[in-house]
Amino acid sequence: MRAVENALGITIPNNARILRNIIEGIQYVQDHVIHFYHLHALDWVDVVSALDADPVKTSEMAQAISDWPKSSADYFQIVKDKLAGFVKSGQLGPFANAYWGHPAYKLPPEANLMAVAHYLEALDWQRDVIRAHALLGAKNPHLQTYLVGGMASPIDPTSQAAINADTIAQLLGMFARAKEFVDKVYLPDVLAVAPFYLDWAAIGGGEGNFLSYGDFPGADGEQWLPQGFILGKDLSKVYPLDQKDITEHVSHSWFKYEDETKGLHPSVGETVPNYTGPKPPYKFLETDQKYTWMKAPRLKEHAMEVGPLARMLVAYASGHKRVVETVDYVLGALSKAAGTPIGAGALFSTLGRTAARCIETVVVAEKLGEWTNELIASIASGDTKIHSGAEMWDPKNWPAEAQGWGFTEAPRGALGHWVSIKDTKIANYQAIVPSTWNCSPRDEKGVPGPYESALIGTPIADEKMPLEVLRTIHSFDPCMACGVHLLDIEGNEINQISLDAADQYSNPLLKVRGAR
Numbered sequence: 224m225r226a227v228e229n230a231l232g233i234t235i236p237n238n239a240r241i242l243r244n245i246i247e248g249i250q251y252v253q254d255h256v257i258h259f260y261h262l263h264a265l266d267w268v269d270v271v272s273a274l275d276a277d278p279v280k281t282s283e284m285a286q287a288i289s290d291w292p293k294s295s296a297d298y299f300q301i302v303k304d305k306l307a308g309f310v311k312s313g314q315l316g317p318f319a320n321a322y323w324g325h326p327a328y329k330l331p332p333e334a335n336l337m338a339v340a341h342y343l344e345a346l347d348w349q350r351d352v353i354r355a356h357a358l359l360g361a362k363n364p365h366l367q368t369y370l371v372g373g374m375a376s377p378i379d380p381t382s383q384a385a386i387n388a389d390t391i392a393q394l395l396g397m398f399a400r401a402k403e404f405v406d407k408v409y410l411p412d413v414l415a416v417a418p419f420y421l422d423w424a425a426i427g428g429g430e431g432n433f434l435s436y437g438d439f440p441g442a443d444g445e446q447w448l449p450q451g452f453i454l455g456k457d458l459s460k461v462y463p464l465d466q467k468d469i470t471e472h473v474s475h476s477w478f479k480y481e482d483e484t485k486g487l488h489p490s491v492g493e494t495v496p497n498y499t500g501p502k503p504p505y506k507f508l509e510t511d512q513k514y515t516w517m518k519a520p521r522l523k524e525h526a527m528e529v530g531p532l533a534r535m536l537v538a539y540a541s542g543h544k545r546v547v548e549t550v551d552y553v554l555g556a557l558s559k560a561a562g563t564p565i566g567a568g569a570l571f572s573t574l575g576r577t578a579a580r581c582i583e584t585v586v587v588a589e590k591l592g593e594w595t596n597e598l599i600a601s602i603a604s605g606d607t608k609i610h611s612g613a614e615m616w617d618p619k620n621w622p623a624e625a626q627g628w629g630f631t632e633a634p635r636g637a638l639g640h641w642v643s644i645k646d647t648k649i650a651n652y653q654a655i656v657p658s659t660w661n662c663s664p665r666d667e668k669g670v671p672g673p674y675e676s677a678l679i680g681t682p683i684a685d686e687k688m689p690l691e692v693l694r695t696i697h698s699f700d701p702c703m704a705c706g707v708h709l710l711d712i713e714g715n716e717i718n719q720i721s722l723d724a725a726d727q728y729s730n731p732l733l734k735v736r737g738a739r
Contacts, residue, residue: 226627226628227371227644229628231625235372236608239372239611245598246366248439248591249356250356251634252401252405252584252591255531255581256348258580260341261345263698264342266697267328269335274306276336281299281336282294284334291411293344298340306318326685327691345404352400354393371615373609377609378609391598405584405585406585409584410585417578420574421565424572424575426680426681426691426695427681428456430455431453433452433532433536434528434533435538436630436639437630438630438632448538449543450463450537454525469488469520469655470524471486472666474513475514476515476516478495478497479495483667486519489653489655491651492651497513517662517664517703517706519672521670526673527660528699532579535570536579539567554566573698576699623645624643624644634700635700636658636660637657656705658706674699677699678692
């Protein structure tokens with residue numbers, strides 16, 4: 224949306240801006256909680272060990288760190304019995320594939336039982352709070368109400384088929400429940416688990432270059448989360464971003480450029496498959512050759528980490544009040560638990576990446592209520608406009624040629640789209656998704672991407688059970704599917720969208736060539 228709006232010079236209405244902030248904000252909160260409990264927690268939590276826990280001691284531990292109501296000994300006994308039932312039946316479900324009993328696990332049984340209980344609670348919680356997307360976006364994921372120029376969700380206090388007082392009351396209830404779980408379960412759990420793994424505050428930091436596009440625009444156009452980048456773990460300087468400094472390289476990717484000794488800006492980017500990897504019977508990849516379907520994005524020739532840690536570091540270094548307060552609170556709590564001062568440098572690590580995601584969830588969960596109240600005030604003033612108008616939907620009003628770039632901060636990190644429009648159709652479209660930045664292979668100079676550099680020096684207790692590698696990779700919240708292309712075994716594209724813009728009122732710029 225933003226790339227096309229940028230290309231056509233469209234400014235969206237205030238209500239559309241607020242609705243987009245709310246939709247994105249609750250996605251952050253839900254996504255981060257899901258990541259911690261359902262995608263990352265089992266890198267730190269030994270589920271089998273929970274079977275040895277004393278529910279009374281677990282209750283005492285839980286009540287010492289939070290006043291969350293589900294903390295009785297009877298409750299934890301029920302969870303323990305349920306877990307034992309899973310084991311006895313042999314139907315372990317999500318707990319089936321893990322390195323249980325691995326020597327890298329350090330939590331006592333009671334902490335493991337508490338974490339398992341909250342794992343199960345988070346399944347129900349996330350299903351409840353993400354209903355906000357059904358109210359504002361028709362479904363989750365892949366919301367249906369975003370339009371070039373605004374939103375399709377009507378605002379009408381007198382209509383049951385539009386955003387009205389009942390809708391807003393439901394949203395406020397969901398956001399209150401979201402915030403309560405974050406404050407009373409997620410944050411306390413992170414602070415309870417982290418002291419057992421403080422050695423991981425010195426592991427997994429990588430090169431220490433961080434990029435944030437910034438997001439959540441205010442009425443004044445300023446981003447609530449600031450834009451900029453940090454180099455070499457230096458928090459004394461946040462550099463301003465110029466998207467013209469971004470390039471993509473393919474010297475180690477299964478794509479080809481005419482000249483692979485340099486990168487291309489996404490506005491002139493090319494996506495030409497060139498698979499040169501192993502064929503059956505498969506062998507190990509040769510990393511001095513092409514070895515991945517991911518391109519290698521660079522900013523001023525630097526590999527950049529993106530995601531919650533990057534956003535929180537840029538915000539912290541920029542003096543963002545709530546981020547500074549929350550980061551300092553977390554570092555203070557860990558310092559107290561460790562009995563020694565822990566500074567911001569600990570954030571440059573696998574543990575820091577995990578903590579930063581929680582910190583961001585805390586500050587965004589707070590902000591959801593503020594954005595909703597901003598929407599209430601806008602509607603109360605008589606403003607119900609959600610779209611910039613139909614004039615820009617008519618292709619005859621478009622310039623013959625236009626270029627635009629749009630950015631957002633998805634939960635996983637910086638997401639950029641570049642579009643070139645010619646004769647009312649998209650002539651070229653490229654996107655760099657968060658995992659493309661983080662999954663980046665080496666470039667032509669041999670500089671590794673964030674995953675590769677973060678793994679250097681990782682201690683491994685048992686190479687046949689590389690739990691430690693999973694900890695660092697999972698801390699990024701990887702999504703390879705977000706950044707790769709779908710081809711058949713002969714290298715042919717599976718699908719290509721090709722629709723005339725003038726015939727697609729609901730999405731007037733859907734003529735895509737070489738899309739990523």
